[in-house]
Structure formats: C-alpha cells, structure tokens
Amino acid sequence: MNRRTFLQHATGLGTLELPSTSEVAQTAQVGNTFATPQSVRRMIATRRGISQGSGGAEILSTTLKPWAPTPAEWDIPAIHHLFRRAGFSATMAEILDAKSKTPVAVVDALLDNTLLGSSKMPPLPGYAGDWLHVPPYLGNDPIKIQNQQSLYETWNLDLRRWWTVTMTADSTKNYYAPLRERMLLFWSNHFVVESQKVEYPQAMYAYMDYLRKNAWGNFKQMVKDITISPAMLIYLDGTLSVANAPNENYGRELQELFTMG
Numbered sequence: 001m002n003r004r005t006f007l008q009h010a011t012g013l014g015t016l017e018l019p020s021t022s023e024v025a026q027t028a029q030v031g032n033t034f035a036t037p038q039s040v041r042r043m044i045a046t047r048r049g050i051s052q053g054s055g056g057a058e059i060l061s062t063t064l065k066p067w068a069p070t071p072a073e074w075d076i077p078a079i080h081h082l083f084r085r086a087g088f089s090a091t092m093a094e095i096l097d098a099k100s101k102t103p104v105a106v107v108d109a110l111l112d113n114t115l116l117g118s119s120k121m122p123p124l125p126g127y128a129g130d131w132l133h134v135p136p137y138l139g140n141d142p143i144k145i146q147n148q149q150s151l152y153e154t155w156n157l158d159l160r161r162w163w164t165v166t167m168t169a170d171s172t173k174n175y176y177a178p179l180r181e182r183m184l185l186f187w188s189n190h191f192v193v194e195s196q197k198v199e200y201p202q203a204m205y206a207y208m209d210y211l212r213k214n215a216w217g218n219f220k221q222m223v224k225d226i227t228i229s230p231a232m233l234i235y236l237d238g239t240l241s242v243a244n245a246p247n248e249n250y251g252r253e254l255q256e257l258f259t260m261g
Contacts, residue, residue, distance in 0.1 A: 069103055079106075086110055087178025088167055110179040111216070122169065122212075125162040131155045131201060155201035163208065183215035184208065191226050191258060193235040200230070207231035223259060 069078060079098045083090035087110075090098075098106045124132065137148050167181040188211060195204050207229055214222055226232050232250070233239050241247035255261060 074099065074103055082106070083178065087182055090178070122166045125158060127158060128162075128205075131158075132205060133202070136200060136202075149199070152199055152201055156195040156199075156204060159195075159201055159204055159208075180212060180215045184212045187211040187215065187222075191222075191232070193231045198231045198234045200234070203230040203234065223254070226258075227254070 076095055076099070079095045080090065083094065083098070131151070137144050139145075163181075167178075167185070169178075169181075188208070191211070193204070193207060195201070198204055198207075210225065210229065214225075227238075227250070236250035236253055237247045238250050241250075
C-alpha cells in the first residue's frame with residue numbers, strides 16, 4: 001500500500017489492494033470459538049464487500065465509511081477482535097459482558113475521559129506509600145548512597161510488577177484499563193526513558209502517570225510537557241545541559257525520533 005493508492009481509494013478514485021491472508025498465521029482461541037486473523041479478515045471482507053483479486057490478493061471496492069454492526073454482527077469474533085486491537089485480548093467473561101452491551105456503549109467506555117480524575121486512575125500499589133513520596137538522599141555518605149541504590153532497584157521492579165497487573169485488569173469492572181494501558185505502552189515506547197538510567201522510581205511513576213492520564217491527549221502539549229519532565233531530563237541528559245555547554249542528546253532525539261523523524 002502507498003499513500004497515493006490509499007488516497008485514491010478514500011476519494012473513490014480507485015481500489016485498494018490489501019495483503020494476502022497468508023501473511024498472518026497466529027491463532028487465538030476464545031472459549032470454544034476459534035478466531036484467527038484469517039477468519040477475522042474473512043468476516044470483515046464479507047461485511048465490507050471485499051473480493052478476491054488476481055493472485056489471491058484482496059481488493060476493497062467499498063468506501064471507508066465506519067462499520068456499524070447489527071446485533072447479529074456484534075458477535076464473539078468481532079468483540080474479540082476489538083479487545084485484541086484496543087487492549088491485550090480478553091477473557092470469555094469480558095467478551096460476554098461486552099456482547100450484552102451495544103457496540104457504541106463498549107467503545108464509549110473504552111474512551112471514557114471522565115476517568116482522568118486521580119480517584120478513578122488505577123490504584124497505587126499497596127507498597128507505594130513506602131517510597132513514592134520519599135525524597136532522595138543527596139549526601140555523600142557511601143553507605144547511604146549504596147542502600148538507596150539497592151532500594152531504588154527493588155522499587156523499580158515493584159513498579160513494573162504493578163504495571164503488569166494493571167495491564168491485565170478485568171475490563172468488566174474497568175473498561176478504561178485495556179485501551180488506556182495499551183496507549184501507555186505505546187507512548188512509553190515512543191517517548192522512551194529507561195529506569196536503569198533514570199534510577200528514581202518516583203520520577204518513573206510520575207512519568208507513567210502523566211502518559212496514562214494523557215493517553216489520547218494533545219501531541220504538541222505532550223512534547224512540551226515531556227521535555228521538562230524529571231525522567232526525561234535525566235534520561236537524555238537535560239540535567240547536564242548548561243548555557244555555556246549545551247547537551248545535544250534531547251534535542252537530537254526530539255527531532256530524529258519523537259517528532260520529525
């Protein structure tokens with residue numbers, strides 16, 4: 001696919017040739033119903049008027065209008081596909097719960113922005129009170145420095161465990177969790193920092209908390225906020241940049257990876 005072909009199709013000036021189903025082979029099981037990328041593709045093909053072209057390739061000849069499923073089409077494969085793309089798959093209980101709701105209600109719940117309030121964010125790990133607001137030791141005592149480094153390694157591991165649990169939260173109780181956590185995973189791979197260099201778990205938690213709350217926020221504002229976040233300032237050496245000796249690390253990555261690149 002290229003941009004010209006895509007735009008021609010979107011404006012009704014041409015057809016869009018899609019990759020062959022032979023390119024995907026992973027199989028997922030939902031209860032007693034098997035849903036594979038091929039079966040999902042065939043299901044969508046039937047619904048959207050996709051036909052087989054030369055060489056077995058699929059040709060989409062309809063417009064790119066949104067798909068509004070009927071009650072009969074809002075089935076287990078369709079719901080499973082939604083949760084695989086907007087989260088980290090789903091249990092049968094989650095799928096059946098979604099099936100009892102309308103597609104609009106499920107999607108609206110996944111995109112519920114009222115959950116930005118701190119009281120509705122994923123609860124902090126029970127042990128966070130032990131370290132989240134503990135100020136760092138900035139003295140020169142080597143024993144205290146070593147003890148703090150050891151604690152920070154443990155606390156950063158605690159943070160990873162907590163995030164793993166949050167990513168697998170039961171969406172029948174918290175529909176926001178799968179999509180928001182998937183977006184957090186996406187943004188954390190785009191605006192990259194590493195706990196091994198940042199070191200401070202308090203800064204890592206604050207960074208994750210910002211990305212979670214702004215999962216579908218304004219990109220321009222996110223770039224501005226990320227620039228002055230403690231985790232990014234440490235990771236890309238903003239703390240070492242001074243007027244007479246500017247450090248280029250963040251400026252380079254900002255252009256090469258985060259924005260223009």
